[in-house]
Amino acid sequence: MFTNSRYRMCGVSLHNSAEDQLIEPNGSMLESYIGFLVRQHIPITCDNWRSPDLKVGKEKIWSEIQRSFHIDESRQKYCIQLAGKRLRGFRSFLSNKFLKDEEGKFVEAERPMKYAEIISADEWDNFVAKRRNEKFHEVSDINRKRASKPAYPYKKGRTGYARLQQRILAEEKSDATSLPEHVLWKAARVGKDGVVVEAVQTVYDECETLSQTLPSTEVQDCRSVLSRVLNVPEYSGRVRGKGFGVTPSSFYKKPKTKNPTNKEVMETLAELRAQVLQLQNENARYREERCASEAKDTSDRASINCQPKFPEVIIYVIMKLK
Known part of the structure; x- marks a missing residue:
């Protein structure tokens, strides 16, 4: 499918760090391959990496990665995010290489023939028009100034x-x-x-x-x-x-938490209502049984108190006779 024979491979093994990042051997190869694929399948005029219009292109990228490397399905998100990063890098390269002079000012330029196979004339014209936009220049100037004087510059290149x-x-x-x-x-x-x-x-x-x-x-x-x-x-x-x-x-291996959906909230409320109703019924039944028991005790005491009492003088005589 690809004209570049460098990327005609199949079943290449990959290795990950303890943090699940790509490492050698073959980590840099996959990263380079993803950059190659994103230039093939995603237009440089793309402004929103999450756009639904890119779904087909992303699926092609992932399919080619799976064909060429031994890679788990769980790594799809990582690879697609890396593809987005590579696309941003490619766009920046095109802008800096062909659309800026030595002082960093915008200049008009023809489509670079080196990339004619993957960038159409219309696509290049749209890309240049977006780079000519004043709002883009304002944001670009801010980012360039911020990146020009880092307090602690990174010194390991692409490592x-x-x-x-x-x-x-x-x-x-x-x-x-x-x-x-x-x-x-x-x-x-x-x-x-x-x-x-x-x-x-x-x-x-x-x-x-x-x-x-x-x-x-x-x-x-x-x-x-x-x-x-x-x-x-x-x-x-x-x-x-x-x-x-x-x-x-x-x-940090923290457990993932998420907010419950409306359906889950309603189900939880229904369960709580059922539990409250059950407790209310049990409480009412307990009260009824307690009242019945107290009524029985009162009745028994009343019965004892109502038994005929002998005059004390008769009791005295009976005791003497004994």
Whole structure:
């Protein structure tokens, strides 16, 4: 189906980290393959990854992944989310490579012939028109400024946290399957020269101190030690210092909870009403039995009190005769 022979494969085995992230061997191969597939089946003009219009394209992506790799059905969500990430990366690449000059300003450009097989002329024109929009430029400028001066720049390129963790554990010949978030976060900010900048080391040291003083129940909440030290909010669906695909529910192994549906609420109310009615009936029956018992006791005492009494003088005579 695909013209690129590099991706003609079948039954490739995969490996996952303790946090269920793709690792080597073949983890980077699958990630690259997903990027290839998303360019084949999803238009670059897509603005909403959750759009129902993308259902067919996503199904094709997942079908091709299953054909080429040994992968469990439970990994579909992970792979489709990764496909969305790869699509965003491809769009950013096209914008930066072909639609911006050296100063980062927007420029008109023809469709790159390198991608003519997967990007039609109309699709490219629509893509360029969206990039020409003023609102898009405002958001792009804000994001570019924010990303241009990170306080703690990531220095491991495309390695990712999962494969970085795998490499560190292998080098240390450790029996551990995972590293604390702040340990991995620090390692990801060490350059090729091996130098740890003071700001990064300070954060690491504070994390070490805090992790030893916080109760374990507080450490394993929605805000990690690393987030506390950095004094930044923890965004929903991610764990800072662990990378793509790791969520609080999977990492901290907290039981999933969900709000009951209206049907479940009504069923619960009906059960409670039935229980209350049963208790009321039992209480009424108990009261009736108690009243009947008390009435019987009263009647017996009245019967005893109504028996004929002998005059005391007669009793005295009888006692004497005895």
